[in-house]
Amino acid sequence: MREHLPIIIFLIPFFSAICMPMVGAKSVRWCRPIALLAVFAMCVPAVVNLVLVLTEGETRYAFGGWPISGSTSSAPLGIEWVNDRLASIMIVALSAIASLCLIYSGPVSPRSLGRQVVLYYTLILMLITSLTGIIFAGDLFNIFVFLELAALSGYALVGVAGDRALIASFRYLILGTLGATFYLLGVVFFYATTGTLNMADLAQQLADKPDLLTNKAVIGGTTFMFIGLGIKMALFPLHGWLPGAYTRAPDAISPMLAALMTKVSLYAWVRIMFWVLGAKAEFGQVHLLTLLGIFGAIAAVVGALLALSQHDVKRMFAYGGISHVGLILIGVSQGNETAFAGSMFYLINDAAMQAGLFFIAGVAIYHHPTRTIENLSSLRNGSPWIIATLIILAMSMIGIPPTGGFFGKWHIILGAIEAQNYWAVAAIIIATILTMAYFQRLFVRIFSEPEMPADAEKVETHFALRFSIAATSIVVIAMGICSDPIIRVFRDVAQSAGLGAN
Amino acid sequence: MINPHDSVIVRTMSRMLIPLIQLFALYVLFFGQYGPGGGFVGGVMLGTSLILGILVYGRDGVPCRAARKLMHGDGVGLIIFAGVGGICLVMGGQFLNYSSLEIPLADDARRRYLGILMTQIGVAVDIAVTAISIVFSLSPINDTEDTEPSRD
Numbered sequence: 045m046r047e048h049l050p051i052i053i054f055l056i057p058f059f060s061a062i063c064m065p066m067v068g069a070k071s072v073r074w075c076r077p078i079a080l081l082a083v084f085a086m087c088v089p090a091v092v093n094l095v096l097v098l099t100e101g102e103t104r105y106a107f108g109g110w111p112i113s114g115s116t117s118s119a120p121l122g123i124e125w126v127n128d129r130l131a132s133i134m135i136v137a138l139s140a141i142a143s144l145c146l147i148y149s150g151p152v153s154p155r156s157l158g159r160q161v162v163l164y165y166t167l168i169l170m171l172i173t174s175l176t177g178i179i180f181a182g183d184l185f186n187i188f189v190f191l192e193l194a195a196l197s198g199y200a201l202v203g204v205a206g207d208r209a210l211i212a213s214f215r216y217l218i219l220g221t222l223g224a225t226f227y228l229l230g231v232v233f234f235y236a237t238t239g240t241l242n243m244a245d246l247a248q249q250l251a252d253k254p255d256l257l258t259n260k261a262v263i264g265g266t267t268f269m270f271i272g273l274g275i276k277m278a279l280f281p282l283h284g285w286l287p288g289a290y291t292r293a294p295d296a297i298s299p300m301l302a303a304l305m306t307k308v309s310l311y312a313w314v315r316i317m318f319w320v321l322g323a324k325a326e327f328g329q330v331h332l333l334t335l336l337g338i339f340g341a342i343a344a345v346v347g348a349l350l351a352l353s354q355h356d357v358k359r360m361f362a363y364g365g366i367s368h369v370g371l372i373l374i375g376v377s378q379g380n381e382t383a384f385a386g387s388m389f390y391l392i393n394d395a396a397m398q399a400g401l402f403f404i405a406g407v408a409i410y411h412h413p414t415r416t417i418e419n420l421s422s423l424r425n426g427s428p429w430i431i432a433t434l435i436i437l438a439m440s441m442i443g444i445p446p447t448g449g450f451f452g453k454w455h456i457i458l459g460a461i462e463a464q465n466y467w468a469v470a471a472i473i474i475a476t477i478l479t480m481a482y483f484q485r486l487f488v489r490i491f492s493e494p495e496m497p498a499d500a501e502k503v504e505t506h507f508a509l510r511f512s513i514a515a516t517s518i519v520v521i522a523m524g525i526c527s528d529p530i531i532r533v534f535r536d537v538a539q540s541a542g543l544g545a546n
Numbered sequence: 547m548i549n550p551h552d553s554v555i556v557r558t559m560s561r562m563l564i565p566l567i568q569l570f571a572l573y574v575l576f577f578g579q580y581g582p583g584g585g586f587v588g589g590v591m592l593g594t595s596l597i598l599g600i601l602v603y604g605r606d607g608v609p610c611r612a613a614r615k616l617m618h619g620d621g622v623g624l625i626i627f628a629g630v631g632g633i634c635l636v637m638g639g640q641f642l643n644y645s646s647l648e649i650p651l652a653d654d655a656r657r658r659y660l661g662i663l664m665t666q667i668g669v670a671v672d673i674a675v676t677a678i679s680i681v682f683s684l685s686p687i688n689d690t691e692d693t694e695p696s697r698d
Contacts, residue, residue, distance in 0.1 A: 051641045059628060062621035069618045109643035 068162025149296030227272030233265030343370025383459020390452030400516030448523030550604030589673025623672025
């Protein structure tokens, strides 16, 4: 039973998604409860799976009983899913954040949908399903399939609001398809040289034949895969689609996309980087990790700079997300376990933070019709807890204890000092100062306004919105307080990825 | 707006062709185990035969009404696919491990054959519905009838 847990986690949202059109044909009102039930039901096996993996070790799932990388008798013919510590933690984060986003999406979901609401919930569940697939995937081609599936649901969901969202969605479609194409091209190059797509088998071949790494096809394939996933994770020069898509997407959707899409693509790259190419991969004297660190540093600083110059709240948070992708890449690229553990911790923490920030931006639009920073002081009419949560999330974004953001950043900086990459430390500190600056702008607007007119109406925030916003702030603080055991698990993960103290 | 075609030749020819296409689609679907073909191709052909009917007989013709009914079963194909996989799971094998299907009077190879056939039927149904739904989305035919076409 135990080894079937990954597929059970996957089948819950998948089955609900494909049953949705039939249920919807009977009655539209059932769609939302079913979607909610599916994500809640997904959380249970995800947590059980995490506990089992932590106590009893990883498992690998062979679809259809075909031989996979672990079997000695023959080459890995079948589709393989890897259920190791990193994947199981990511799955718990995914299902928890997806549940929060779905709870939140109730009151703010687009009104003009009519009967199309059936398709809307089908797409949301399909998005969650495919992200599960990316996290578990144990071969390169499966990552492509699920990446494409997630992106297709994403394009449609961004465009749901109609009007200007359609333009943003079309832009996202063009760039996202380009990214997927590049990724597939890279996979084909790998397949042509090694004859296998299974990650573990590929890693074995690359370890056995070191001259493969100087092969032009492998170098080209890696480059293409990185560019493809770089577009998906919105790494700085390739981020063009992200701000528009997240700003124009319906308020119910942007938290989910912001929290999950880029992070899972980043996770896919981490998988390929450390579990296929190996941490010490070098291409023609250039250490691959050093290159990644430079990209990350540029993205972290420029993303924060761009965020500083925005007027639209959602757009500002979107650029903040771009900056944080850079930050995580810096941590991943330091080549030691401290920074790796810190950045994986930060990745999960960032997913919660991004979800929370977009929740608040959505509340600002829904209850106090304002999109711009200039009018944000109207948030003071609402529940004081909204602003309190914004302060907690800002603390985490900047990196002030006891929030999770601090501990992630702290370990990344420690790792960078350990690796003696002082420019990386400098980049992180500059990005932090810039983050502080753009939150400063936000808070100055909120608090410096003169007293509200006494006749200003108090706005009661909807319960679902309050609940999900409070939950993210609790998660961020809890991540900070429990950071020690989580980071210890990630240190073990880093050691299994070949990043041990050497 | 799709109007019925008024040429006698086109209407008569498609009346003869549509069943033929459907028959060939079934052949391709079931022959997929031994030769070129399978669920995807068979499904595309099934879908195309209905699309031809929609184009020729218009929105009030039998094919169009049948297709509109069919659209309610959007996910049936996938349910067949995932259902067969799920039965394998319930019967103790891995997902899609057909050899664990408890089919009476069938050895291992036969079980795999039947399992693949069933999932391919699911794929075919799904592809056919998808092909029709593309036609509906691109044409102003309203596939649900009971709602106003939204213009935004």
